[in-house]
Amino acid sequence: MEDLSLGHNETFYATVTARNHGHLQLTCGLVSNGVLVDLTDPNATLAWAKDGSSPPTDMQFSSSPASVEGYYGGFFDPESHIVSYTVSVTNDGGQTLQVRISTREHANCF
Numbered sequence: 231m232e233d234l235s236l237g238h239n240e241t242f243y244a245t246v247t248a249r250n251h252g253h254l255q256l257t258c259g260l261v262s263n264g265v266l267v268d269l270t271d272p273n274a275t276l277a278w279a280k281d282g283s284s285p286p287t288d289m290q291f292s293s294s295p296a297s298v299e300g301y302y303g304g305f306f307d308p309e310s311h312i313v314s315y316t317v318s319v320t321n322d323g324g325q326t327l328q329v330r331i332s333t334r335e336h337a338n339c340f
Contacts, residue, residue: 231297239279268310276304 236242247259282289283299292298298319305312318324 236267241266266310268307269308270309270311271318272305272307274305276306278302278304 241251241264242273243264245259247257249255249257279300279302280286280288281298281300282292283301285301289299300317300319302317305315314330316328316330318326318328
């Protein structure tokens with residue numbers, strides 16, 4: 231497929247056709263459920279993220295070396311929706327932990 235133009239917010243479908251050249255020359259085919267092309271970033275205009283586990287406060291420090299909690303919200307994508315987030319936590323030594331979580335407004339995932 232050359233010169234295929236994928237337009238924003240358009241759904242494209244793949245079609246597969248199989249044909250044998252036997253005595254009956256049978257043909258069968260399938261069509262995919264489609265792929266939505268989303269060329270825009272998720273909207274973060276109303277997005278927020280806080281440290282700690284007690285909305286709406288933002289935790290400033292912790293005496294617990296074993297856990298970190300956070301919560302977030304306000305992210306959205308009008309075309310394809312958000313299915314997961316990657317949350318990163320970096321300590322003062324520069325070590326980073328990344329966790330992928332499904333969409334939820336509140337997450338205790340670390």
